[in-house]
Amino acid sequence: MLLVYTHKISPRLNYVFKHICTRVLGIEVAFTTKIEKFIAHDNIKMSYTKQQLGSEFFIKSNDLLFEQGLNDIDINIMEWGQTKGFFFNGDKSAMPFDIFAASFYLLSRYEEYLPQVKDEFGRFVATESLAYKHKFLKQPVVDIWAYKFKAALQKQFPDFQFPEKSYRIKPIIDVPSAYHYRLNGVMRTVGGVLKDVFTLRFKGLYNRFMVLMRFKHDPFDTFKYFINKQKQTKFKFVFFFLLGEYSTYDKGTNPNSKGFISLIKHIGDYSDVGLKVSFFALDDAAILKKEKTKMEEIINKPLKASRQSFSKLNLPETYRNLIELNVQEDYTMGYVNEIGFRAGSCTPFLFYDLDYEVQTPLKIYPYHVMDFALLKHKSLLDKRRVLNNIINEVKQVNGEFTPVFHNYTLSDNMRWTGFKELFNLILESVTDEN
Structure with a gap:
């Protein structure tokens, strides 16, 4: 000591x-x-x-x-x-x-x-x-x-023995909308069809009908791939599902849909599940409590982890609201458009409330790269290079690397070409270490 x-x-x-x-x-x-x-x-x-x-x-x-x-x-x-x-x-x-x-x-x-x-x-x-x-x-x-x-x-003190630590990962899967076309309800589906027609997006219209008729796979439904990858690593992924009401900012899957609830339960059999707090719940404790209760009913246990919509934090109010509701962990500390260490650390830490001058029980898991931050690098080679650089920074201090990927990131959309390879690179970084 x-x-x-x-x-x-x-x-x-x-x-x-x-x-x-x-x-x-x-x-x-x-x-x-x-x-x-x-x-x-x-x-x-x-x-x-x-x-x-x-x-x-x-x-x-x-x-x-x-x-x-x-x-x-x-x-x-x-x-x-x-x-x-x-x-x-x-x-x-x-x-x-x-x-x-x-x-x-x-x-x-x-x-x-x-x-x-x-x-x-x-x-x-x-x-x-x-x-x-x-x-x-x-x-x-x-x-x-x-x-x-x-x-x-x-x-x-040359005789003192320090314990050894090892590099580890904690992949975050952010799910603002589980499906692109499925489980959207009649009104949203009709609205989507009309929008495709009036904007002359006939390919989108074709894909929508092919998915709804079960001739094609929904492009956002990449969960089978994630589960297969989860089975190959000892490090638990954490999935964050949005249960908030449809709004200007949040356009998630209907939280009352049996198919959506079944999906969350299925994911929970393999990985950890947390709540993606809706945009309006950030400043409204009553809405946050409602979403937390809904998630607990689905997973049938107390909610442990949260992540705020749009990675928005209002300090200290956001964290105080989580503490009030006994949420133990938050995964919002990071930058959407920049790679790096917002709090200077790759080790989870407790939130310190500067107004009350007290250490709180809420554990902050900072993330170090979000998929959107990699888009500014045009080539896959450049994306791999910057990703490897940040991984190596964490490895040098035997820290915990926390990336954020969205479920749609691993779709076939041209914008996300090569991101499956990048996700695999993160998983393999632990294998390389071993």
Whole structure:
């Protein structure tokens, strides 16, 4: 166990040390403000405060972990080997940057509480982030810093044995609409036919009738392929199904359709199933509760995981609503159009509520690439290259790679040509590791 001496044990300090030490590095950590207890500890230990006590392993602390609320913070990004660092703390410290304060800034999403420009859906955009502006978005810097910390500790305590971790994956399958033509109901089907006619989309009209007459397979129905792939890997996929009402933003399958309910139950026999929260449920706790209850009736157990429609987060309200309803995990933390690490980490972390200054039980699983972000790369070769690059970043810190694919991504639509190969590349990245 690592013992940390500090002048004040704050909720922020407790939160970030446990993420870096326990979740990333796998070692237990405890804290003390008593010098005599620190001196008596005969195992691995360090001090985290303003002044070094003696010759112990010491990291000079920034004020951030001992503050409350939001403040104007002067952040100066500097080069640090092959990565970047901030909160420089001088030469006397065992590490040149206060990685704990910097990690807290990123994990708490401190910058997302500050005034910023949002997109048309009201989302925080990658280009507003510190990581994008200073070109470290594509590195899991929190995990990289943690391993630098580990190396420094091992140098000071060569006999201490750190546990080993291994690279893993958690593929997310987002299902905004299970089928393109099937189970849409009479009114939507008639509306779709009329739209095809008036816009002269005769190929779409032909495909619609061929699917409805069961002569062709629905293009969005790729579930058999996913299930076959799930059977070939020990890492569970997580499917997120939309149960919200038909609206301007959400055009999912009728949540009361027996065929749709049967599909969700079938998927749940092989993979984990979560709720894709509808756009209007993001700001309406009553709608969210209704959708959660509906999903629980289908899967016949408490809902464990959610993912927000359009990857939209309103911090801290979105996460507070989930906590209120006892949802344990959320998979929304990422960028739709950019590859990278929105919270700086490829290790799941607990949500820290900056307004209440408290660590919550909600576990955040950040995703690192969405299929849409790969579309900006024209050739399949380029897509493979950028995908391999981000996978390698996660492998270097033995993290968990979380990609988001949609069910229609693996269809025969020309727009998604080659995406089956990309999905397989992700699954094979674990085989390569083994």
